[in-house]
Structures are given as structure tokens and as C-alpha cells.
Amino acid sequence: MSPWWRDGVLYQVYPLSFKDSNADGHGDLLGVVSTLDYLCWLGVDGIWLNPFFRSPMVDFGYDISDHCAVDGRFGDQADVEVLIREAHARGLRIVLDLVLNHTSDEHPWFAESRSSRRSPRRDWYVWRPPAADGGPPNNWKSAFGGPAWTFDPHSGEYYLHTFHRRQPDLNWRNPAIERAMWEVVRFWLDAGVDGFRLDAIHHIGKHPQLPDNPPREPSARPDTAYRLLGEFDSVLHRYDKNDPLVHDVLRRFRNLLDTHRPASADAVLTEPGHRLSVGEVHLFDWPDWPQHWAGYYGAELDELHMPLNLLLVSAPWSAEAIRSAISTVESCLPRSAWPNWALGNHDESRVASRYGQPQARAGMLLLLTLRGTPLIYYGDELGLPDTPLAAGQIRDPWGHRQPALGRDPQRCPMPWTSDPHGGFCPPGIQPWLPAHPAAPELSVANQRDRPDSMLTLTRRLIALRRHRPELTSGSLDWVEAGAATDVLVYRRTHRDNRSYVLVNFGAQPATVRLPETITVAVSTVARSAASQGRRAQVQLEPFEAVLGLSITSPAANDGT
Ligand code: NOJ
Numbered sequence: 001m002s003p004w005w006r007d008g009v010l011y012q013v014y015p016l017s018f019k020d021s022n023a024d025g026h027g028d029l030l031g032v033v034s035t036l037d038y039l040c041w042l043g044v045d046g047i048w049l050n051p052f053f054r055s056p057m058v059d060f061g062y063d064i065s066d067h068c069a070v071d072g073r074f075g076d077q078a079d080v081e082v083l084i085r086e087a088h089a090r091g092l093r094i095v096l097d098l099v100l101n102h103t104s105d106e107h108p109w110f111a112e113s114r115s116s117r118r119s120p121r122r123d124w125y126v127w128r129p130p131a132a133d134g135g136p137p138n139n140w141k142s143a144f145g146g147p148a149w150t151f152d153p154h155s156g157e158y159y160l161h162t163f164h165r166r167q168p169d170l171n172w173r174n175p176a177i178e179r180a181m182w183e184v185v186r187f188w189l190d191a192g193v194d195g196f197r198l199d200a201i202h203h204i205g206k207h208p209q210l211p212d213n214p215p216r217e218p219s220a221r222p223d224t225a226y227r228l229l230g231e232f233d234s235v236l237h238r239y240d241k242n243d244p245l246v247h248d249v250l251r252r253f254r255n256l257l258d259t260h261r262p263a264s265a266d267a268v269l270t271e272p273g274h275r276l277s278v279g280e281v282h283l284f285d286w287p288d289w290p291q292h293w294a295g296y297y298g299a300e301l302d303e304l305h306m307p308l309n310l311l312l313v314s315a316p317w318s319a320e321a322i323r324s325a326i327s328t329v330e331s332c333l334p335r336s337a338w339p340n341w342a343l344g345n346h347d348e349s350r351v352a353s354r355y356g357q358p359q360a361r362a363g364m365l366l367l368l369t370l371r372g373t374p375l376i377y378y379g380d381e382l383g384l385p386d387t388p389l390a391a392g393q394i395r396d397p398w399g400h401r402q403p404a405l406g407r408d409p410q411r412c413p414m415p416w417t418s419d420p421h422g423g424f425c426p427p428g429i430q431p432w433l434p435a436h437p438a439a440p441e442l443s444v445a446n447q448r449d450r451p452d453s454m455l456t457l458t459r460r461l462i463a464l465r466r467h468r469p470e471l472t473s474g475s476l477d478w479v480e481a482g483a484a485t486d487v488l489v490y491r492r493t494h495r496d497n498r499s500y501v502l503v504n505f506g507a508q509p510a511t512v513r514l515p516e517t518i519t520v521a522v523s524t525v526a527r528s529a530a531s532q533g534r535r536a537q538v539q540l541e542p543f544e545a546v547l548g549l550s551i552t553s554p555a556a557n558d559g560t
Helices: 029-034 036-042 077-089 108-115 175-190 230-234 245-259 289-297 319-332 357-367 397-401 454-467
Strands: 010-013 046-049 066-070 093-099 149-152 157-160 195-199 276-279 340-342 373-377 475-478 487-494 497-504 510-523 535-540 545-550
Touching: 029 036, 029 077, 036 454, 066 077, 066 175, 077 093, 093 175, 093 276, 175 245, 195 245, 245 276, 245 289, 289 319, 319 475, 319 487, 357 454, 357 497, 357 545, 454 510, 487 510, 497 510, 497 535, 535 545
Parallel strands: 010 046, 010 373, 046 093, 093 195, 195 276, 340 373
Antiparallel strands: 149 157, 475 487, 487 497, 497 545, 510 535, 510 545
């Protein structure tokens, strides 16, 4: 039997913004519990939760001061237990965010490390003396802008932080770090979690000598498939990430994940060998990056189950660009490795804002019919766009420093009802970030029963995936779209079952002739009953996407 995540759909919950259960304006774990029936109704299989561990919240939970405690804003340990139990009772899996590259500067490990050069924990973090001129030890940049080094006047050395100065990097060349972190992993596996998302995992491997990174020539065309991240990308990240050390660590992590047996089986739903590991791996600025990225599956498929794939997030909305993204991934995957796809996450502008609403609908059809595990970012099933914010409403440290790169707009509250703030929190309470002005209209309550809504579309596509083996286990091959140049057509095949996906990326109607007769099972625009009947030639509206089922496929059940 294949593991749950292979045919399943993963849904990303940003807990601070999902549902506030205790009227303090912050989403919390019991809030998530109250939405589990919705997530089951939607049809997803697992939830990836962004960090909810104890944290000063400088980077909204990615700065952890205790990995085995719940931050008070989110609830407490008893609430996680309720969440895991209630999710499991509904067959939903829980995937936690594991931040291995750094901690908060308020973590007791760092307090001890910083206390003196002779501290037994000094070597848990990356400390270096100043350069000859008193400046930072090398030219590495922080992802949030400025140098990646901060001077500690008390001990007279600099410490390294790939992200905020209050997120010091751990020294993974010290075996004590791995021992301490595997204790954290065991703690959460014992609590019954079903997998982990490994944050910024490519960064734990740094070149042992910490050499300067080569400058990126400003005149050169960006040699990256991803947007440039301001000052951080003024250098090429040759030495501050992707050292072979990461792969050694990941093999040992995977072994632990696959073998650890919790002392009590009470909270457990997933067998050890079926737990999930996904990891954030950004290598777009490396030559031959697809090979390096795919290397994170492991030479023997013994590292991550899936390095996260952001190609749909970075691709422009065109048939050529999306086809190239799909081909790039399909052609670099190791044999038997399983792909994954996402249209957004908490770090990226939302799909409805990047491309537009009709395109977001087509994007959802694409996401849920590609080969691999789809990851849905909360709110994207509603077509939620980025929320416009005034300067005084910015919370993200990155946004404070480099406004164009701020991530608050995509982290605004999930709209549930037509109440103020979309029912995220009670009417008289201010949510920690403002709700989108159209929240009531976009809300779950408002879309749930509308046959033409984005929510209905998403739910129908998820249901179809479940009933059509070609959409999960099937192969994917291209079908030529003839004269329709901005149309992408692919076929998913499993034994005698075939589905066709047609996406018109253009603002003009287009006609496609298919090699066989289909019925239109799903369209992202309103189609008349007549235009859904049997046909081999399909007229597509601007930005329309269609899922067609071969009329000779035995899996006649379309999930409705
Ligand atoms: C990647 C996470 O997705 C992002 O939100 C966070 O700020 C950094 N890693 C640092 O942990």
C-alpha cells in the first residue's frame, strides 16, 4: 500500500491566521481543531502547520526558543494533543515544521553559547573572530537584508545568522546538535505526528572554511529560476548552503523517521515507514540546480521523500513557462521519486494576486491534476488574494527592512463567514493582521453552496482525484495543442483510464482537437450543459482550464 501522502492532498495551515478560538486576535491550535470538519469536507489528507513552538515571534515562529513547548499564543501541549487526536479520528495527518538551521537568540542553548568563549555550548553556534578590519568574518548576507553576522560585544566575536540577527545558525558540524535535534524529533513522533517539513534545510550545510561567496555581477542576467531576494542575492550562494554535510544529516534523519517507534501507540495513525519528510530546498542560483535539488531525494531515495517544488510559484503565466517547469521537474526526478507541486505558501505572493482570479482557478485545476502530491496554501481554495496593507500594519521583519519583499499580505486571516474580519475572530477584536476587504464575500460560508465558486471547484477536483486512479498514480504525457499556442494539454493514463487536462493560458478563446472523445468533467468557467457533452474538439474560453475524461475509460465514476 502506498503511503498516505503519495495519493493525498496536503493543506498548509498558517496557525496564526487560520482561526482564533480565544478572542485574542491570533489564530491558535484549538482554532485549527474547530476547522477539522471543514478540511475533511474539502477532502484533504494532511495538514502542514507552520511552527507553533515557543518563540519571541521575531520571525513569527521560525525563531524557536523551545522546540518541545507550545507558544502561549497558540495554546499549550494539551491543545496539540487534542489537535492530533481529533485530526487522526478523522483520518487527517499532521505534519510539523521542523526548524533545524537556527534557533531564537532566546533559546537557552544560545544564551549559554553567547555567555563566554569558553562556554561548553560555544560551539553549538557559528562564532568567528572579526576580520582584520574589525568587520564581519566574510561577505555572507542575511536573507532579510544586511550582513549575516552580528557582533557580540560581550564575548568579542561575531555569530552567524542566515536569517534575522535574532535567529542564530546552529553549527551542524558539532555532533551534539544532531543529538539534541533528534531528541526533538522523537518527542514529536511520540506525540503522534505523521511527518515533518524541514525548514531551510539546504542551509545547514555550509562550507567548513566559510569562504566569501562570489559576487553576483549586477549586469548579468539573473541565472536563477526564482525571483532575486534583494541584498541577499547580491552574492551567489556557493558556500553558505548545499554542502554535502546536509545529505549525511538527512540520511540519518530519514532513518530515525522511518524507524522510531513511540513508547505508546495511542496517538499514532501512521506506521513509521509511511511518515512524511518534505524539505525546503532553494538552489535556483546553482549551475545545474535541478540535479542538485533532486539530489535531496537521496542517491538511494533515502533522504527527503520530497524536496519542496516552487516552480509553479516562480513561473510566469504562460503555456511555455509552465510546460518548461513541469518538464524540468519530471526530467530531473530520480527513478521512482515522487513529485510535489504548490501554487503558494506563506513566503510567496498569493496565486490570485500573481496571476489573477480566472488564472487562479485554472491554476488550481493544474495543481490538482499534475503528477505528484499537491500542496494547497490555506485560502487559495477561496481565491483569496494578498491583502493590501498600510505601512503601519507591517509585521514581517523582512517587510520592515525591504517592503517589496514583505510577506504579511499573504498571511492575512482566513475568511470563514460574512462577519467582520471574515469571522476569523470575534467582531470586536482586531486580528493580528487585517483581513482582506473582500473577506466576507470570499468566505467559506459564502462559497460553500455556490456551484460556480472557487471552493466548489477545488472540492470537486479533490474528489475526482480520489476516484480516478490516473490522476494520482497515472503517467503524464504531452498532447500537442495544434495551432493553439498558449494552450497546454496533457494526458494522465493509468491502465485503460485516461484524463485530459487542457489549460488556456491566453486571453483569447482557443480550440483544441484531442486524439479521442471526452466528456468535460470539470471546467473553471461556467459551461452550458451542451458544451460538456461528448466531444473531441474543445473550445476554450480565455484562461479556461478543463478536465476531460476519456469516454472509453472504465473508471466511469467521476466522484460526484
Ligand atoms: C523559510 C520559512 O519558510 C520562512 O518563513 C522563514 O522566515 C525562514 N525559513 C527562516 O526560518
